[in-house]
Amino acid sequence: MKKTVITFGLLILALLLLFQISKYTLISGNRNIEIIIAVVAIVFFIIGIYLNKRSLHKKELPQNAIDHKKIASLDISKREYQVLKEISLGLSNKEIGDKLFLSESTIKTHVSNILVKLDAKRRTQAVQIAKKLRII
Amino acid sequence: MKKTVITFGLLILALLLLFQISKYTLISGNRNIEIIIAVVAIVFFIIGIYLNKRSLHKKELPQNAIDHKKIASLDISKREYQVLKEISLGLSNKEIGDKLFLSESTIKTHVSNILVKLDAKRRTQAVQIAKKLRII
DNA sequence: AGCATTTTAGTACTTTAGTATGAGTCCCAA
DNA sequence: TTGGGACTCATACTAAAGTACTAAAATGCT
DSSP: OHHHHHHHHHHHHHHHHHHHHHHHHHHTTOOTHHHHHHHHHHHHHHHHHHHHHHHHHHHHHHHHOOOHHHHHHTTOOHHHHHHHHHHHTTOOHHHHHHHHTOOHHHHHHHHHHHHHHHTOSSHHHHHHHHHHTTOO | OHHHHHHHHHHHHHHHHHHHHHHHHHHTTOOTHHHHHHHHHHHHHHHHHHHHHHHHHHHHHHHHOOOHHHHHHTTOOHHHHHHHHHHHTTOOHHHHHHHHTOOHHHHHHHHHHHHHHHTOSSHHHHHHHHHHTTOO
């Protein structure tokens, strides 16, 4: 927000500056208006590219961002979420249990709960749904 | 490629046109140079944004683009690849069989081959590896 | 046509995954 | 302090998934 204000402020300054330069150049009797226009064109061309790049970058990030509100609204607990992430990495229940220092039974319980909460029939489907919901 | 050439052609034309307009305006005695410069600035500002958007889109796509060469280098056949995509959608072997009009046995054979070729132990892991390799 | 590869499919097993249910522990807010 | 939620774990099943092997069509290429 602050950066946007600064950027636009600098832009307006640059615009005013260019107008002044063009005026003085004309007063001094030079007829190199083409050069002035070319400079203006190039400068604003670059500014356009720069601003666009910044705005696009800000729009790109939220696409991969995790929707923590959605996780909460789906009633997915911390442990369940941890397990979900491990499932998405392709680990088996046994491997997840070893990684989180839990028994396979516990993982199975968590997985079952995750499947219900995500309305999935299989762990593979759960991963797909979770990615669609931007949960992982 | 063709579109790029056309775009740049139009750009050069626009540039020349603006120069001509500026010349004639000056010859006719008008002192509205500020307006001309402003128009040029705005036009090139917009052009900058437009071109940047196009070039960024072309750079974004390859990030999600499928690496067909990798698929070939891994010796994954057409059918196997089809099955792999269905796995990533979270379907069971039975469901994939119904969708592709094949028996569950056949799907199992394909899945086994996919797991070997992707060096995965489970279908969930296969999906994760395939996504990392930009195969799906 | 003949050969290699792909695709299909089956049987017979082993291994994971997933369901259902019950029960103990821990922690936190009422 | 007590009831509820989250977490843990177990047993006993059922259902998928995955392996190993075999083998017949279908396809593609020279």
